[in-house]
Amino acid sequence: MTISKKVKSALQDASWVRRMFEEGEELKRIHGEENVYDFSLGNPDIEPPLSLKKALKALADSPIVGMHRYMANSGYSETKRSIAKVLAEESGISFEEKHVVMTVGAAGGLNVVLKAILDEGEEVIVPSPYFMEFRFYIDNCGGTIRPVETNEDFSLNVNEIEKAIDQKTKAVLINSPNNPTGVVYSHETLGALGKMLERKSRELGKTLYLISDEAYKRIIYDGIALPIVFHYYPHTIRVTSHSKDLALAGERIGYIAISPNCDEGEDLIAASVFANRTLGFVNAPALMQRLVAPLQRDSVNVKEYEDRRDLFYNALRTFGYQIVKPQGAFYLFPKAPIEDDVAFIKELQAKRILVVPGRGFGKPGHFRIAYSVNKKTIEGALPGFREVAEKYGMLPS
Numbered sequence: 001m002t003i004s005k006k007v008k009s010a011l012q013d014a015s016w017v018r019r020m021f022e023e024g025e026e027l028k029r030i031h032g033e034e035n036v037y038d039f040s041l042g043n044p045d046i047e048p049p050l051s052l053k054k055a056l057k058a059l060a061d062s063p064i065v066g067m068h069r070y071m072a073n074s075g076y077s078e079t080k081r082s083i084a085k086v087l088a089e090e091s092g093i094s095f096e097e098k099h100v101v102m103t104v105g106a107a108g109g110l111n112v113v114l115k116a117i118l119d120e121g122e123e124v125i126v127p128s129p130y131f132m133e134f135r136f137y138i139d140n141c142g143g144t145i146r147p148v149e150t151n152e153d154f155s156l157n158v159n160e161i162e163k164a165i166d167q168k169t170k171a172v173l174i175n176s177p178n179n180p181t182g183v184v185y186s187h188e189t190l191g192a193l194g195k196m197l198e199r200k201s202r203e204l205g206k207t208l209y210l211i212s213d214e215a216y217k218r219i220i221y222d223g224i225a226l227p228i229v230f231h232y233y234p235h236t237i238r239v240t241s242h243s244k245d246l247a248l249a250g251e252r253i254g255y256i257a258i259s260p261n262c263d264e265g266e267d268l269i270a271a272s273v274f275a276n277r278t279l280g281f282v283n284a285p286a287l288m289q290r291l292v293a294p295l296q297r298d299s300v301n302v303k304e305y306e307d308r309r310d311l312f313y314n315a316l317r318t319f320g321y322q323i324v325k326p327q328g329a330f331y332l333f334p335k336a337p338i339e340d341d342v343a344f345i346k347e348l349q350a351k352r353i354l355v356v357p358g359r360g361f362g363k364p365g366h367f368r369i370a371y372s373v374n375k376k377t378i379e380g381a382l383p384g385f386r387e388v389a390e391k392y393g394m395l396p397s
């Protein structure tokens with residue numbers, strides 16, 4: 001066989017998100033794009049803020065000598081300093097330039113961190129449901145994913161995480177705001193998680209790391225603030241990007257921030273820079289690093305996503321769907337009225353509505369709706385959602 005057995009098996013087990021996206025393309029070909037309601041892919045549809053476009057134009061008009069050349073593998077000082085400054089202001093912790101490594105999106109950042117910390121066979125605990133790519137990223141770096149169920153409302157079940165921790169455990173990987181549930185982990189939950197990790201690290205005589213995937217950090221609603229993860233546990237690494245907050249998903253710009261309070265922090269930083277280089281990223285895109293440096297407090301208009309959440313969530317609730325109200329990201333993760341989530345999403349597909357079955361996120365019996373689409377698409381799909389709800393006797397009388 002030409003390709004590796006592992007890759008072959010991963011390909012056969014193709015991602016549900018991709019599968020739905022591809023089926024959607026076929027439906028669009030048959031029925032026309034405007035007649036298919038595609039909620040399969042979390043691709044931000046809002047344009048980047050005007051400030052980015054202006055900075056891009058200014059840079060193109062007055063190029064800096066050497067701006068397309070190689071640089072230090074950790075990225076430009078100017079960008080890291082700007083990020084560290086905001087991190088220090090937000091957290092009150094003394095972040096400096098050296099604690100930041102610029103990466104090729106959050107996906108690149110996660111691979112870098114995992115490569116830096118994992119030895120063959122070590123485990124990473126991931127609360128479930130979870131972003132499926134985590135499985136591959138962990139495997140890329142020789143580790144094993146250990147999914148742990150969350151509570152009914154998708155909040156962290158700290159007791160279950162504790163039970164899963166043993167000598168093989170290297171890290172816990174959380175994601176808040178969460179893909180696929182939209183849940184934001186609370187101050188209390190993170191407090192309990194931090195205390196438990198401190199206790200378990202002491203018991204095991206080794207440092208357990210907390211990796212916090214905050215790819216959706218600014219896509220957050222209802223006036224709530226995202227708790228600062230560094231406050232709850234010293235050995236914390238934040239991985240994030242500007243894919244969602246500045247709508248730059250295709251430009252691949254992100255960073256990792258290693259807490260100054262992290263055990264063996266200097267080694268961890270050196271290992272991350274090494275991994276950034278040797279995984280073949282070399283460095284994060286130069287042009288994007290320059291552009292995002294002054295935009296660390298900017299964001300797309302989050303209200304637009306919040307309005308869509310309200311529209312979709314309220315309508316689906318009226319039709320009888322059971323959903324945990326998301327506080328961030330741009331996903332809804334309702335319960336399917338039957339156990340077989342794939343059978344259920346086929347019903348929606350018959351109404352030309354594309355969603356992803358929960359099993360694509362390790363949680364059968366649910367389905368994910370990505371509402372990073374325009375309002376018209378949401379409004380167009382509502383009658384279909386209602387008809388399916390009626391068929392399954394979900395409509396409140």
Ligand SMILES: Cc1ncc(COP(=O)(O)O)c(C=O)c1O
Nearest residue numbers: 105106107131175179215241243
């Ligand atoms: C939870 C989560 N983490 C990471 C990523 C990767 O983001 P990036 O585009 O920054 O690589 C995504 C992308 O959808 C995501 O949903």
